[in-house]
Amino acid sequence: MGRVCGQYVVITPYTWIENACVEFGDRIKAVEPGCSGSECSGVIVSHGLASAHTHLGLYPVRHSVLYGLKLDEWVKTFAWPWERLLLEEPELTYYASLLALNELLGSGVTAVADMHFNEDRVLEAVLKVGVRADLSVAIMSKGVFNSFDEALSENRKLVSRVKGLGRGDIACRFGPCTPRLLKPEEFKAVVEEAVKAGVGIHTHLGEVPEDEGFLVKEYGLRLDEFIRYVGLNEVDALVAHSIWVETALDELLRSERTRLIHLPRSNALLRDGVMPLEVLREALGGVSLGVDVAPTYSIIDEAFFAIGLHCLGRAALTPEDVFNLAVSGYRAMGFGTGNLEEGEVADIVVWKVREGLAGGIVSPQAALIAGLAKPVEVFVGGRQIMSCGEPVAAEDIARAREALRSCGFPARSAGPYGRPS
Ligand SMILES: [Zn+2]
Known part of the structure; x- marks a missing residue:
């Protein structure tokens, strides 16, 4: 039986208690008052985020989003050159995912939903670091794959491998990438296959206005018509972005199986726009936060x-609201409620909490969101994956750092945007 104690124990995004301890096996057994003095002083205990x-595989080009390129230009300039190398090697x-997971873990993340290719290598990194994960292959009819069938087949293999593991902490889905990169009938076929396999899907929708513009021009489908045509509401779906979705809001909010994912930094830095959180505010429990790239x-x-x-009007967020967004991925992925409660x-x-902090703490959630504290011990399913601020996979992570340093990308860069030569 494990036991951790803190001066502040965050129970739900909006509630916490002082001087308490959490007892746990693979599940939480009890949260009880009973800690005081130096053992708990300056310690916050929370659910994993x-x-x-x-x-994860795009980690090495993460800072390239700062150049202000719009999504498609960024993809051509930075993502595809790196992805071509990932296909060859x-x-x-695996190495990129190890480093990405390590950084996520350093911000208290214990569960990720990932969508890319080489997902068998992502899975290895996930198992090494020990976080919970929900994996899918980015299925397209062109792009990094030779064909739609090749992409679908890679996702099928992932689903059968993850099912074969039989682990509660590793889940999988099908990942029809985005309406602009596969035909509506292909998207529909993926959804049908996901339903048959008893898994969900993970997709991008309404990231840029061109998404709906393309559907209307090429297929005469508005976004709401597309959603109905492919059966998006008939399946558990992680739907990333949802910025340009005005025509489809009713459809998106109608299904409790649709979980919208908000990616604030990539949306702003790639000039996508801002998710209409003021419209989705009532459905905030159904919106989760993600890092994207x-x-x-x-x-x-x-x-x-x-x-x-979201600093204005009805969309304005408190630290507790964004803490809620940061744990609600647990609900979206079906891993739990995200609350630190029995069961x-x-x-x-x-x-x-950082030593020598002047003044007190208004709320533990605010202290965490302000970056005033760092994780020192982390448990997933009761298993310790960080101890004394060091991940248990520290040696593998150090090797990954060296492997990526010597691969020559993207350091060999030149050109107007530091474009890889
Ligand atoms: Zn994405």
Whole structure:
């Protein structure tokens, strides 16, 4: 039986108690008062956080989103050159994922939903670091794959491998990438296959206005018509972005199986736009936060940025609201409620507040979102994956750093945007 104690124990995004301890096996057994003195002083205990939409393999080009390129230009300039190398050397995906997971873990993330290719290598990194994960292959009819069938087949293999593991902490889905990169009938076929396999899907929708413009021009389908045609509401779906979705809001909010993922930094830095959180506010419980590709793979940085991005009117967010967004990925992925309560999975982060902090703490959630604390002990399903601020996979992570340094990308860069030569 494990036991951690803190001066502040965050029970739900909106409630906490002082001087308490959490007892756990693979699930939380009890949260009880009973800690005082130096043992708990300056310690915050919370549920683990989640990034409900990430591309771990793109970690090495994360800071390139700062150049202000629009999405398509960024993809051509930075993502595709790196992805071509990943196709030639899949092991680089493993190393990139190890480093990305390590940085996410350093911001208290214990669960990620990832969508990319080489997902078998992502899975290895996930197992090495020990976080919970929900994996899918980015299925397209062109792009990095030779054909739709090749992409679908890779996702099928992933689903059968993950099912074969039989682990509660590793889930999988099908990943029809985005309406602009596969035909509506292909998207529909993927949804049908997901339903048949008893898994969900993970997709991008309404990231840029061109998404709906393309559907209307090529297929005469508005977004709401597309959603109905492919059967998106008939399946558990992680739907990333949802910015340009005005015509489809009713459809998106109608299904409790649709979970919208908000990616504030990538949306702002790639000039996509701003998710209409004021419209989705009532459905906030159904919105989760993700890192996507951002300059840091830190959910705390993402949450902090979200407060700045939604500073006006009904969309304005408190630290408790963004903490809610940061744990609600657990609900989106079906891993739990994200609350630190009896019976929930024992995904627990013990944070140490920075020493010498002047003044008191307004709320533990605000202290965490302000970046005033760092994880020192982390547990997933009761298993310790960080101890004394060091991940248990520290040696593998150091090797990954060296492997990526010597692969020559993207350091060999030149050109107007530091474009890889
Ligand atoms: Zn994405």
